[in-house]
Amino acid sequence: MTIKIHEAASLHENTLSFIHRERHKLLIGGVWVEARSGETFEVFDPATGDLLGHAAAAGEEDVAMAVAAARAAFAPDSEWRRMTPQKRGELLWKVADLIEANARELAELDTLDNGKPYRNSLYGDVPQVVAHFRYYAGWTTKIEGSVPPVSVPNTLNYTRREPLGVCALIIPWNFPLLMAAWKLAPALACGNTAILKPAEQTPLAALRLGELMVEAGFPAGVVNILTGLGVPAGSALVDHPGVDKVSFTGSTEVGKLIMRNASNNLTKVSLELGGKSPNVVFKDADMGKAVKGALWAVFGNTGQMCTAGSRLFVERPVYEQVVEQLSEAAGGIRVGHGWDKSHIGPVVSQEQMERVLGYIDEGRSSGIEMHRGGGRLGERGYFVEPTIFSHDASGDDLRLIREEIFGPVVAVTPFDDWEEVVQRANHTEYGLAAGIWTSDLSKAHRLAEALQAGTVWVNAYNLFDAASPFGGYKSSGFGREMGKEAIDLYTQVKSVWVSY
Numbered sequence: 001m002t003i004k005i006h007e008a009a010s011l012h013e014n015t016l017s018f019i020h021r022e023r024h025k026l027l028i029g030g031v032w033v034e035a036r037s038g039e040t041f042e043v044f045d046p047a048t049g050d051l052l053g054h055a056a057a058a059g060e061e062d063v064a065m066a067v068a069a070a071r072a073a074f075a076p077d078s079e080w081r082r083m084t085p086q087k088r089g090e091l092l093w094k095v096a097d098l099i100e101a102n103a104r105e106l107a108e109l110d111t112l113d114n115g116k117p118y119r120n121s122l123y124g125d126v127p128q129v130v131a132h133f134r135y136y137a138g139w140t141t142k143i144e145g146s147v148p149p150v151s152v153p154n155t156l157n158y159t160r161r162e163p164l165g166v167c168a169l170i171i172p173w174n175f176p177l178l179m180a181a182w183k184l185a186p187a188l189a190c191g192n193t194a195i196l197k198p199a200e201q202t203p204l205a206a207l208r209l210g211e212l213m214v215e216a217g218f219p220a221g222v223v224n225i226l227t228g229l230g231v232p233a234g235s236a237l238v239d240h241p242g243v244d245k246v247s248f249t250g251s252t253e254v255g256k257l258i259m260r261n262a263s264n265n266l267t268k269v270s271l272e273l274g275g276k277s278p279n280v281v282f283k284d285a286d287m288g289k290a291v292k293g294a295l296w297a298v299f300g301n302t303g304q305m306c307t308a309g310s311r312l313f314v315e316r317p318v319y320e321q322v323v324e325q326l327s328e329a330a331g332g333i334r335v336g337h338g339w340d341k342s343h344i345g346p347v348v349s350q351e352q353m354e355r356v357l358g359y360i361d362e363g364r365s366s367g368i369e370m371h372r373g374g375g376r377l378g379e380r381g382y383f384v385e386p387t388i389f390s391h392d393a394s395g396d397d398l399r400l401i402r403e404e405i406f407g408p409v410v411a412v413t414p415f416d417d418w419e420e421v422v423q424r425a426n427h428t429e430y431g432l433a434a435g436i437w438t439s440d441l442s443k444a445h446r447l448a449e450a451l452q453a454g455t456v457w458v459n460a461y462n463l464f465d466a467a468s469p470f471g472g473y474k475s476s477g478f479g480r481e482m483g484k485e486a487i488d489l490y491t492q493v494k495s496v497w498v499s500y
């Protein structure tokens with residue numbers, strides 16, 4: 001086996017020793033174990049295509065063991081169930097401290113595995129991960145019930161917010177560590193036990209996070225980590241009757257499958273799925289800000305964001321100007337490996353690169369105009385040029401405009417009036433996010449109301465905070481992560497009646 005690390009990477013000794021283990025294990029019941037089958041899968045560096053190691057490929061048996069461990073950890077008399085909320089909060093805070101202390105290593109692992117610029121991993125993703133654990137550490141002592149004013153005489157009715165039980169957390173590869181935090185932090189804050197299934201493209205940082213959680217002192221079985229393929233590892237988790245809740249982030253296609261399969265056991269499901277988000281620039285916007293905002297809205301993280309502002313609507317009088325400035329700005333984007341001073345990295349895998357290039361080819365042959373980009377960059381690694389198409393309303397039903405590409409591709413289109421932009425912006429099966437650029441705040445508020453999206457940004461894009469809820473309308477899913485909404489997502493309400 002030859003592990004190869006990018007020549008430009010100068011890695012922390014802990015990262016090197018982690019990578020040089022070469023073969024990574026599963027965390028089940030507090031113990032690191034091989035998959036029962038002994039099977040592994042390969043992990044690649046998308047900036048080079050080189051092998052980074054082998055991760056254990058969990059199968060049905062491993063899933064059954066992890067569920068048993070998580071169930072045992074959730075038993076009524078278990079250490080975890082008896083733990084005070086305050087102590088649970090302290091454990092989550094300790095994880096945050098450990099992540100902070102190991103920030104460099106975690107950021108390096110995410111960059112190796114996902115390809116994103118190291119600066120983004122270190123100054124973007126990892127601090128947000130820390131913030132999530134701290135935010136939910138604070139929540140453990142604030143998960144309250146209520147005392148509804150019932151009209152039954154001599155009766156007290158009160159509610160308790162209780163954990164759901166064993167939560168299967170299935171995450172994608174675009175923000176490997178952050179997606180783990182989005183799910184683990186609230187699930188554990190609420191007193192659940194968890195089985196995390198990282199994406200097969202990017203399992204490494206989650207494994208290191210698992211080690212830090214063991215070090216923080218979570219009782220065995222409270223946090224389990226199963227690396228493996230969607231099928232069988234993810235699917236077996238969804239099918240298992242011992243799982244109480246599945247929280248999934250990923251494609252709409254897999255989300256639908258998960259919902260169908262979870263219905264067999266009526267397992268609770270929350271889904272954060274794809275998007276095809278409209279980003280609307282009015283002629284009265286601060287053009288410098290709007291163009292820069294529109295640029296990073298879609299090209300940030302190489303377009304691999306469910307919120308990517310991939311449909312850019314521009315009011316006709318400024319349309320030509322925006323297309324021109326956007327093309328020029330896109331030309332200044334440095335695409336490169338994460339260890340260089342690149343703005344964006346490769347897409348995550350060869351398969352993803354081929355998908356993205358396929359959409360671009362289709363756009364080209366459909367006859368709409370391409371202003372910039374359109375191809376692969378270099379021969380090594382999976383780099384795709386930032387690509388800009390433009391089209392008029394007749395192009396709205398092209399696959400390129402309708403489907404989520406999850407790559408650095410934007411389609412710009414002019415609009416003339418309010419009714420048109422509302423109708424066309426909402427003409428999508430998705431409803432995850434939207435952007436509005438204008439100096440007229442009344443218009444911004446009106447449009448924020450009219451757009452069918454779980455998140456709307458005004459004169460900004462891709463702002464996130466642990467305190468603010470996030471999730472989709474329409475086929476972008478349901479359930480809200482982050483904020484106090486995530487507490488509802490990982491608890492159920494019990495109503496207790498007492499006659500006196």
Ligand code: ADP
Nearest residue numbers: 171172198199200229230231234235250251254
């Ligand atoms: P993407 O398109 O971002 O790769 P996917 O929806 O394919 O997203 O994958 C997101 C996560 O879902 C990954 O962890 C993947 O392994 C998992 N997954 C894929 N297929 C299934 C399935 N049939 N059941 C459960 N999980 C799955």
